[in-house]
Amino acid sequence: MNEPQWQQVQQLLRSLDQRQTLWLSGYLAATPQPQDSTPSTHSPSVLIAHGGETGNSHGLALKLADQARDAGIPVEVADLAQLRVRQLTKREHLLVICSTHGDGDPPEPIMPFHDALMADNAPRLEGLNFAVLALGDRSYEQFCVTGQQLDQRLEALGGKRLHARQDCDVDFAEPAARWSQSVLAALPKSDSAAAPIPAAAPATTTISRQNPLDVEVLENLRLSDSRRRQPIHHLELALETTDLALKPGDAVGILADNPPALVAAVLDACNLSGDAAVSVNGQSLPLVQALRQHLDLTLPSSRFLEFWAELSGNDALRHRASADSREQRQYLKQVQIIDLLTQAPATPEPQALVDALRPLQPRLYDVANSLNVIGDELHLTVKDYRYSFVNRTEQGIASRYLLALEAGDSVRLYPHRNARFQLPEQAETPLILIGEGTGIAPYRAFLQELEHQQQNRPVWLIFAEQSFEQDFLYQSDIQLAHANGALTKVDTVFYQDQPGRSLAAVLRDQDATLREWLDQDAHLYFCGDKARLTECEKALAEQLGSELWKPLGKAKRLHRNLY
Numbered sequence: 001m002n003e004p005q006w007q008q009v010q011q012l013l014r015s016l017d018q019r020q021t022l023w024l025s026g027y028l029a030a031t032p033q034p035q036d037s038t039p040s041t042h043s044p045s046v047l048i049a050h051g052g053e054t055g056n057s058h059g060l061a062l063k064l065a066d067q068a069r070d071a072g073i074p075v076e077v078a079d080l081a082q083l084r085v086r087q088l089t090k091r092e093h094l095l096v097i098c099s100t101h102g103d104g105d106p107p108e109p110i111m112p113f114h115d116a117l118m119a120d121n122a123p124r125l126e127g128l129n130f131a132v133l134a135l136g137d138r139s140y141e142q143f144c145v146t147g148q149q150l151d152q153r154l155e156a157l158g159g160k161r162l163h164a165r166q167d168c169d170v171d172f173a174e175p176a177a178r179w180s181q182s183v184l185a186a187l188p189k190s191d192s193a194a195a196p197i198p199a200a201a202p203a204t205t206t207i208s209r210q211n212p213l214d215v216e217v218l219e220n221l222r223l224s225d226s227r228r229r230q231p232i233h234h235l236e237l238a239l240e241t242t243d244l245a246l247k248p249g250d251a252v253g254i255l256a257d258n259p260p261a262l263v264a265a266v267l268d269a270c271n272l273s274g275d276a277a278v279s280v281n282g283q284s285l286p287l288v289q290a291l292r293q294h295l296d297l298t299l300p301s302s303r304f305l306e307f308w309a310e311l312s313g314n315d316a317l318r319h320r321a322s323a324d325s326r327e328q329r330q331y332l333k334q335v336q337i338i339d340l341l342t343q344a345p346a347t348p349e350p351q352a353l354v355d356a357l358r359p360l361q362p363r364l365y366d367v368a369n370s371l372n373v374i375g376d377e378l379h380l381t382v383k384d385y386r387y388s389f390v391n392r393t394e395q396g397i398a399s400r401y402l403l404a405l406e407a408g409d410s411v412r413l414y415p416h417r418n419a420r421f422q423l424p425e426q427a428e429t430p431l432i433l434i435g436e437g438t439g440i441a442p443y444r445a446f447l448q449e450l451e452h453q454q455q456n457r458p459v460w461l462i463f464a465e466q467s468f469e470q471d472f473l474y475q476s477d478i479q480l481a482h483a484n485g486a487l488t489k490v491d492t493v494f495y496q497d498q499p500g501r502s503l504a505a506v507l508r509d510q511d512a513t514l515r516e517w518l519d520q521d522a523h524l525y526f527c528g529d530k531a532r533l534t535e536c537e538k539a540l541a542e543q544l545g546s547e548l549w550k551p552l553g554k555a556k557r558l559h560r561n562l563y
């Protein structure tokens with residue numbers, strides 16, 4: 001309003017009594033507002049839609065939105081998990097950022113959107129201009145396929161490609177920034193938006209993967225018996241901020257350091273000094289720190305193979321580097337970075353080495369306590385993860401790092417929301433919690449939260465591990481929760497003590513009870529080892545039959561957290 005109008009309004013308001021003011025506010029609210037002179041059924045703002053599981057797509061979408069607003073382009077950000085395909089018919093501009101998971105599958109949360117878009121009855125999208133940024137990992141056979149499928153389908157439904165699709169490997173920062181820049185340049189600027197549009201909320205100081213929090217280790221306790229080859233530990237970390245907003249079911253991304261011995265071996269094989277100055281993401285730091293904290297020293301990419309083959313001039317490596325991509329992928333599954341470096345020694349420029357390596361990926365760990373109960377600590381359950389690699393045994397980078405931590409050490413982490421692994425809102429809904437090994441972690445957080453809220457909903461825990469004596473993780477917490485009523489029913493399976501017993505067998509033996517719980521709208525949770533729990537889920541689906549099983553998924557009563 002201009003000044004004279006505002007003065008008139010003030011004058012009018014002063015002349016009204018309370019009843020008249022109330023009437024006026026109702027009148028204004030109910031009066032249809034004049035329409036824009038050029039009515040449009042399409043939303044003028046650009047929709048940035050993201051789909052992923054580990055936060056990369058989401059992070060890039062938020063960054064792109066900030067850049068768009070700075071350029072005066074109105075945008076909205078949406079999660080593909082919540083978007084309906086029909087909503088796209090009302091859009092003119094759509095920017096999709098989406099990753100691929102599983103074995104070339106869409107990220108689990110976006111399955112309904114993906115299915116609807118691929119369905120024969122998907123709506124035509126003639127008025128839509130779109131561009132797709134696909135995230136993936138070249139070490140997978142089905143590289144970036146979900147982004148590719150979305151890109152093709154949007155075009156097949158009549159959409160116009162605003163900009164060519166960009167496929168990104170795990171070092172996506174640079175190609176994503178280039179794609180974002182050229183996509184923004186291709187978008188029409190809003191006439192009314194000569195000035196930058198302020199972001200809805202300042203995103204500057206939030207803790208994120210790019211801006212992690214340093215927390216101190218309070219305790220590192222071994223939960224399983226000392227005879228275990230792959231023991232499980234309980235870590236307690238000091239939390240001095242309440243900004244993390246972690247709910248039971250959420251996780252944290254851990255930025256682990258590479259083992260010092262591996263860093264030393266890489267420096268040694270390259271004949272380089274750790275003091276050499278290099279740059280990572282525009283930040284200058286010593287090479288040793290870049291290798292320790294920022295770069296993946298385990299998995300070689302095909303780019304690294306090509307770089308090393310060229311630099312070393314090694315014929316065998318050159319032959320591998322020029323093989324077709326399938327053969328190359330097979331080969332890269334059988335070697336690690338250090339194997340290439342020692343097999344064909346060479347001395348790279350420090351910065352060239354840094355540029356050829358992939359960024360070290362964070363690892364997600366479920367939080368094992370409720371912050372509403374213990375607000376100044378974060379508890380994690382960590383297994384000493386080992387795997388066979390060709391003819392040797394390797395240790396997981398993150399678990400090795402976490403297990404070696406001592407009280408007083410610090411860890412970099414950021415919060416990760418697991419929107420699909422939360423407690424149901426209705427306080428009476430029964431829960432059936434099925435877990436194996438470290439899969440108990442989020443259930444411990446659930447139980448603490450339920451006790452805290454004094455919710456006495458029925459909760460049935462079915463937990464599997466190797467042996468009762470050596471691996472009954474959090475046994476006292478579970479017994480206590482059972483004794484005080486937070487846990488209604490507990491079943492355990494110890495594979496070594498009861499050969500042939502399985503999680504599925506527990507459910508099969510108690511078929512009638514299970515059906516009773518499901519009749520009362522129980523939600524089912526699966527957490528832990530992917531192979532075992534998928535096996536359990538399959539057996540359960542067979543036991544219940546598709547008539548009972550299928551609606552559970554549709555009603556969002558199945559929650560999975562598998563790894």
Ligand SMILES: Cc1cc2nc3c(=O)[nH]c(=O)nc-3n(C[C@H](O)[C@H](O)[C@H](O)COP(=O)(O)O)c2cc1C
Binds near residue numbers: 052102104135142170
């Ligand atoms: C369990 C798992 C499976 C994956 N499978 C694939 C795959 O089949 N193809 C691919 O290109 N990338 C695959 N990726 C890599 C992800 O797409 C990549 O890490 C991406 O940056 C994740 O983005 P998001 O955090 O938005 O989900 C996989 C990652 C994980 C953790």
